[in-house]
Amino acid sequence: MTRRNEQIRAREVRVIDDQGEQLGILNRNAAIDLAKERGFDLVEVAANAEPPVCKIMDYGKFKFEQSKKKQEAKRNATVVQIKEIKVRPKTDEHDYQTKLKHIRRFLEEGDRCKVTVFFRGREIVHKDRGQVILERVVEDTRDIAKVEQAPSSEGRTLHMLLVPLPKK
Incomplete structure (x- = not known):
């Protein structure tokens, strides 16, 4: 694959919407526009896949839920001395x-x-x-x-x- 083709391929991403449905392979700019249109962010979830997989989601809410899960795990952890x-x-x-x-x-x-x-x-x-x-x-x-x-x-x-x- 030539360098030019690699650059073109890198602009294409597989998109999953906020409901978990696959929308297929889209141009990266089109995927970003689609996410903004729905009021969400486009987040890359699998960078090593071919093409990269991106998901349309509320990134702030996602980070908040992750931090809450981490706090809950800390709270439930037992310390063995x-x-x-x-x-x-x-x-x-x-x-x-x-x-x-x-x-x-x-x-x-x-x-x-x-x-x-x-x-x-x-x-x-x-x-x-x-x-x-x-x-x-x-x-x-x-x-x-x-x-x-x-x-x-x-x-x-x-x-x-x-x-x-x-x-x-």
Whole structure:
């Protein structure tokens, strides 16, 4: 196709009216005049199509409705936070139960929970104690949570990520 033919083709557009009916392929200027005659705008909806597709619509109203939909989507969106609980390998039973209660509360509220075991000094030698604690947390929360990120070691910490089970 020569350059001249491309320019001529670019002046033609497929037009859809405000009711959704196809009006066919029209000259671009004729389509603009038709839209103005009806009191609307000519909006290009598919530029990559051959020929480009344009729709006769009230563009201001269209933009307003789009912004309202976007606001509604924002309003209905739920924000999921990641809460973190830190324990030590020497954490006693009562302290463990208290932290477990917090973990359960976070998960019931729909938040993710990161459980971190941090080691100080020579405690790092006993990483197996940290693994035992994390396995116990998984076992104690099995009814309301699942492990999203398996226990992994990073420096002096051992951590995993729990997510709440979908509600029925």
